[in-house]
Amino acid sequence: MAPVQVSGPVLTVRRVDAYHALTVVAPAIATEFRPGQFVTVAVGGPESSMLLRRAFSIHDVRPDHGGTIEFVFEANGPGTQWLAGRRSRDLLDVVGPLGRPFPLPREPVSCLLIGSGHHSTALFPLADRLRERGGQIDFMLGAASADRVFGSLRARRTARSATIATDDGSLGARGPITGMLSQVIHEARTDLIYASAPLPVLREVVALAGRYDLPVQALVEQPTACGTGVCMSCVLPVLGSDGITRIARACTDGPVFRADLVRWDDVGTVPFDALGAPGWKPPRVAPAPRAPRGSAHGG
Amino acid sequence: MAPVQVSGPVLTVRRVDAYHALTVVAPAIATEFRPGQFVTVAVGGPESSMLLRRAFSIHDVRPDHGGTIEFVFEANGPGTQWLAGRRSRDLLDVVGPLGRPFPLPREPVSCLLIGSGHHSTALFPLADRLRERGGQIDFMLGAASADRVFGSLRARRTARSATIATDDGSLGARGPITGMLSQVIHEARTDLIYASAPLPVLREVVALAGRYDLPVQALVEQPTACGTGVCMSCVLPVLGSDGITRIARACTDGPVFRADLVRWDDVGTVPFDALGAPGWKPPRVAPAPRAPRGSAHGG
Amino acid sequence: MAADLRARLGHVELPSPILTAAGCAGTGRELAQYIDVAKIGAVVTKSIMLDPRAGRPSPRTAETAGGLLSSVGLQGPGIDAFLQRDLAWLLSRGARAVVSIAGSSPGEYAELAVRLSDAAGVTAIELNLSCPNVEGRGRDFASEPDAAAQVVESVRAAARYDIPVIAKLAPDVADIVTVARACTAAGADALSMINTVPGMVIDTTTMRPALAGGAGGLSGPAIRPIAVRSIWRTRQALPEVPIIGIGGVRTGRDALELILAGATLVGVGTVIFHDPSACARIQRELEDELTARNIDRVTDVTGLAHQPTAPALRRPIP
């Protein structure tokens, strides 16, 4: 289960609507991968001025060439633009699989998978795994426009239902994907939600799910510099099983969190009652237990 | 004659023994080029940590694609390694043609062209131009070993004679190329020497040529950062026609210098008698004339 | 509609806030082969001294990660040749000339200012204060508020009243704001920052310092965050003083970053070595960045990052 660092040859870089899909040979990562986990890649080559690794959810693994992984990204900034320019046989420095995967329900239940834009990519390997275990799957996919809805065909093929919404109405319903959440939950008799989306969307999903008392497992993207847990960039406040809030690392304690433990409204801040916050006074006894890890479970 | 900055597509990058030959489409540079001039290229791509341009003598120009130029280099440092990894169609930021070219003799005379390692590449377009004008040409090429002697075949084809020496004796005579200089000068009845070589070799050539009172035009490679004359990196002490030594820029006042004006033993220093050297006192009259430029001539 | 880039330096209107940084644009002639020097904000000259100067032995530069280490030693023609040859040429081309000067005593700076005041067409005088103060303990003027102020005062007294005097500050001081305050109090009309950051490179092949001079000054994108912080802090302390922001500007976005931090004008140095048309390109890119943000005038965003919110201007770019 330990992540590895490999220098893997790129197989292909394909355009997929507004995105690029990059496939790279990395057997040790492909075999260990569990849905929800991610890789980080070094960008820009040996004399790059870009020091920080870029994180991408693994979208697909294949057995060919001993094991390949694919991730899908938008080429916005300099690092992703560089990645979009890779060609077959270029070597890529990849570390993975990283982070806490989506926990799987013990029983076959009805799962709703909600994704938005590129964030959806992480949900497809999850859907495959859930299907293997015999659960019901419904998909909800949202994005700004049709070319940014990722995987609608595959979602339709895989799932019992696939609900789609775009901000401009160019595919599916017009408006935010969360607008149709209540309806889908009712119709699908959802037991459990998996969500992968930007922070504001996750907040809404969690709030709505709360009304129905539905557990949510949320994949959160926080600003990532290392991806291995050493730089403390990717933090957010998370409740421990002891009721104490700690500043946790999304890259090692997440990226998948039990949504009821994340203090969604306080992301980006250090809440006054967090362990070690300014003014916070320690009980001066035994050290506190570790941050919530493995304590979260789905279903 | 003004240099231009172009973003030209790479045509090919070929291995040539120990070197790489890169051909890039750059019509405006190809048409203006005169032998001895060079180009600078930006290396490492848009997010490169390498800020300084790399300078290369133009080795060949061709009329295809509107005009291409070729330069030949050793992939030693990070910038040249990056260049070696370019592929066809990659865009290259090229500035040129830069610098003072080899002056051509007014009369058809007997010219000896002495080159060492990659420095030889600049001599071949010069040889072509000299032949067009009907002079005699002899070549002397040296290097550490056979795979670093550049252009021996072409030299043999082009010139009346081609003398070759390598440090390890793997091609031609064993030893430094300068070891055979006196003999060649005698046999070829040399009127004029063109030399392109590392500093120590140039020093020796100039010293030997001095014994025979032969004029030398020397192509000097000094540490280059900009190539356009704005950074003052590439300096060396050069005598003006007024007898005053100035700290001249190899990239704009050279790279080709009339050898008798370069203070070879003081390269890398600021001689005490140079204009503006520490302790030097100005006459406090009219400003001094400009550095020697265009004042040099061959033959 | 394209954003309005016009900016001011004293009473002179500049077509854009993009200037060359001192010592990085040759005499202007070298650059004129690649850009129209009349169309950028102004050409800031290399630092001129009274007498010609040969500068330091070579090697004078070494490449570093995202930067350049250099020690040129102010090689230059001296004020006489500068006035006759280089200044005349700049003016003949329609460029605005900000003349950087350097000396080893307040008196030398003042003498240079007098010479420049007698010449027509000087847009502003920039004082390169990163020079050893031979009358003091040999430390740079820029590192001692009193010494820096003394230079500013002498020059302000000597220069024609309508020529703005700009004090150029160095980052390697305990507190740049203290020096900025001293210079402003002494009469500086504007501040330039930052000069290079002291640094050193060892050549691992020769196992000796890479530069003949040993240490040198670090410049280029590597130091941009240091420049931004200096500008930010100075703007915060002295909101009324115009700042020429310099340090590692490579793109229009970088120029915008310095402007948001508090710069009214922006100097481009080392990146000119990388791209001889950098100033024109950056100017174009800056216009595009502003236009994309629905900003009408570049002067509207100077120091904007200090405001906790600026909603009208805060449409994120896609």
Add this chain to the structure above:
Amino acid sequence: MAADLRARLGHVELPSPILTAAGCAGTGRELAQYIDVAKIGAVVTKSIMLDPRAGRPSPRTAETAGGLLSSVGLQGPGIDAFLQRDLAWLLSRGARAVVSIAGSSPGEYAELAVRLSDAAGVTAIELNLSCPNVEGRGRDFASEPDAAAQVVESVRAAARYDIPVIAKLAPDVADIVTVARACTAAGADALSMINTVPGMVIDTTTMRPALAGGAGGLSGPAIRPIAVRSIWRTRQALPEVPIIGIGGVRTGRDALELILAGATLVGVGTVIFHDPSACARIQRELEDELTARNIDRVTDVTGLAHQPTAPALRRPIP
């Protein structure tokens, strides 16, 4: 034959001069997935304080050209949890632990030193002096020679006599040598340099500072020339004092550069974020660089760049 990398820190022999830099290696556990932490010189911990600390709000980091701007705010578990959990783990893996400590008064540093002296297995204590001195005028200890010396003195008096005390210095001071002298006189057994360089980044999309904390510290290859100069000057002034060189080391050649400038040991920080196996790789590369230069022992080349000539060791590499 491969070069001998062994080095010393106090009376402890280290298998190599390559250490992690404080705050850049997590608890050590994270790195142990990629390298054997027992095989590098030592693990320098993040700076431990008496109490747990949540650190700064995010965003905490921003990428810069060749560097990183960060402001984490010393998030950490506090000394109790550190001793029980993290130190114990490091020792169980056979790693050598240099414990970095931070406080807001000399007394807090001393209290931490006592706790560490009671624990077995601490190789050395490093004092992170880049912390605001609340008893003073709120400036960092590292920026005031007296305040820095006071911390060193208190810790030296409180710590077990055989634990080396290392003072870690910051580059943003008028003269780092003055601080180095003060710390050495106060009993520091070694010096670490440099900590991060103050800097700032403005996010041009939000038009606000990129870090929640506004300013931050610049690290990574961008600052290496600043580190090299600090090490060079300190080595020149205090040739007998061991220096842990830190700042932008990315390759074995970079490590060699710092050693030639005067470092006896070398810390690797930001580059670990880029390459989790950096310390092991750099150690291997350093060995190769030395071997290629026919150097038998890494200790032979400490400060070598200060010698005008060292012909026997000066065979240029091909």
